[in-house]
Amino acid sequence: MESKTGTTRRDLLRAAGLGLTFPLLSACGGLAGGGNSSKNQAKSALKIGFVSPRTGAAAGFGEPDAYVLDLAKKSLTSLTVNGTEYAVQILDRDSQSNPQRSAQVANDLINSDQVDLMLTTSTPETVNPVSDACEAAGVPCVSTVVPWEAWYFGRGAKPDQKDAYKFTYHFCFGVDQFHNMYTHEWPQVPTNKKVGVMWPNDSDGNAIRAALGPLLKQSGYTIVDPGAYTDGTNDFSAQIAKFKAEDCQIFNAFPIPPDFATFWRQAAQQGYVPKIAQIAKTGLFPSQVEALGDIGIGIAGGAYWTPTFPYKSSLTGVDSKALGDGYQATGKQWNQQLGPSLALFDVAAAVLKAAGNPKDKLGVANAMKTLSVDTPIGKLEWGKGPNANVVATPILGGQWIKSTDPKYKVDFVLVENSSDPNVPVAAKLQEYKP
Template identity: 75%
Template sequence: MINSPEIPLSFSASRRSLLRALGAGVTGLGLAACGKLADDGAQATGSTLKIGFVSPRTGPAASFGEPDGYVLSLARKAFAGGLTIGGTRYDLQIIDRDGQSNPQRGAQVANDLINSDGVDLMLATSTPETVNPVSDACEAAGVPCISTVVPWEAWYFGRGAKPEDKQAFKYTYHFCFGVEQFHQAYTHLWPQVPTNKKVGVMWPNDSDGNAIRAALGPLLAKDGYTIVDPGAYTDGTNDFSAQIAKFKAEGVEIFNTFPIPPDFATFWRQAAQQGFRPRIAQIAKTGLFPSQVEALGDIGAGLASAAYWTPTYPYTSALTKVSSKELADGYQNEAGKQWSQQLGPSLALFDVAAAALRAVANPKDRAAVAKAIGTLDVQTPVGRLRWGKGPNGNVVATPILGGQWVRTTGGKYPLDFVLCENSSDPNVPVAAQLKAYGA
């Protein structure tokens, strides 16, 4: 028999004496009263494992957090029986916090989860404003952290890593698309509509915008696209008249931007008022979710975007055994809202978390868990994640596929997102060809 570590040694010794005195006839009763039995024999009970989860539930990036409640319910259900690791069963608690789309708030809730709640593992998602400060707090405190939905260059280089670094961080790991995946998507998507290959860009002065400007712009130029860049702008800008005038004067027919959602809404309404109507309007970081596009009204249909997950991804969660289609259907039935591509990577975080904790003999050993993440191979809704295959030791680069928001006829929802290219994951089916904006 294995004594529970929660029972004092003096009591355990007294129990053994009592059992010997009473004989085998009451042994089962004594065990039932003093310890937990596993189905196949005795099993020790470890302390509770705590997972922190930080995402933007409010603020400018709140649309990323829309499906959090549903994903958290699936994860908590999957962990309801705890995790058995090395013969010890651990209860598991998920503590979720709102980063409020604000770097200072993100850092604060991360430090609270680390210092007050004592989390063993941190998960973070959605935009550098949330993910980067959470990752930094974990790296400083020596807490393993897994994050997603920030272009990996904005996460890696945005936190001070250098291009020559093979593994800049010890405790923080990431999976997400990067500039190369955007480049593949755009250069496979844009030729589907004839244009003059002049690309007007609105790349902000933030982690995303700076990473994109440094890497994507030169790649597109090599492919024969002319980049019309009016310069980095500040998040929260409310007058884009100068940029719009430049795009019109240069005859821009492709527009590309990586803004926070409110900034794009402001720009696109002003563009419509001032007569800027490109043949392709390619947006990222916003226009990812139905609520964002529907809020634009008539000028939302026809926008080109990209997807890091859709219900047609042919992959299943290793933790919950839920397929991509089941994930979308379940959310729509329970939440009463249209599927969101955030469902896939958010659930994938918990697939990776479970695999990381199971990969070590002692899941309370933070350094061992962090080291194990760097060698994981996990099946998730966004596909197979394998660390150690590049682009560096901390990152797995995942696909992002190009598509377009189109009006539906007779459907439950007014708009739907259809994939128009699958260059970074041919396993995902293409549903349509890109059409010119307004066609």
């Protein structure tokens, strides 16, 4: 006879003579005590997956990951829910900024590591495939740093659907927050209100084209759109010529970082100098701006977190200023990704507790529907957003300037706060003059 584990009757008899009967029977499930003990140990552990772009085109978003993960792991070694203590393991993976790789590591975390909860951040190329994998597998997932329309509709939801997803939830700014930011920021510099746009043929670009474009037109701006371009384009001469011919004094783009660097250098060479250069999805972090040299100074961008946000992490107790200072103590300049990445772990701890049974995946997903939690980017409250799956968070306007601190080359100052007046404004937008 051979058991399902491959253990034969002869093995058991031989083991009896060696005093090994108990471990073999336990492996076969032959002793009730051994089987239950193994199951109880499995139940006492929680696994949280974390997927972000550490390398590849969007690697700037992953710069502070190691620091945030260290904070989270120190504060989340265990979690007590309804009197039961669970050991917590955080498994982080690099998406390499690639959709196929994102789906692969998500499925590995789901099927091989059997995570109880997934966290993911930064651009649709990473977040959307991970969210889709979790939705298909019935694993609760919380994501951020993708404009919520690009996440919600980019994954197939219809405009009339208010609860399109059962297991996947999201917090991030959206088109309304961009519109508020731009229409409060751009009037600070006199222009002809003609906006040359570089909106790519991807989830971000398509969502922005469909929703932001009409809103800006309603606010009196003329949109000059040369059409959706393919990510990875290396010659933007035709677009630059059109912007010059139309005298587009405002420039707006939602490109992947390498594409903007290519475009902006070509624009400088070909003499296109707008009065306002408003960039999203790139130009978010000091390293990206420094890489442009002098033509990076004066670029306007958005901020979904800065050290001046008056909020703190409910998991770690660290406020925004301490979060920025702590990161800079490692020798690197503060990075706005610190805020939402730590917020993911605030949400994780809160929802696993709120579920009552953190091993019940459907229960955890259902607990997200009414979750309220304090984070470095502010209080997140599901059930009050544009739909059941989303919390719309602030994005504020700012500008890159030369740093007055000799340790750094550039600094980012806030110039408008229409999405969250609790965050202080530090300067007024200045005309772009390279």
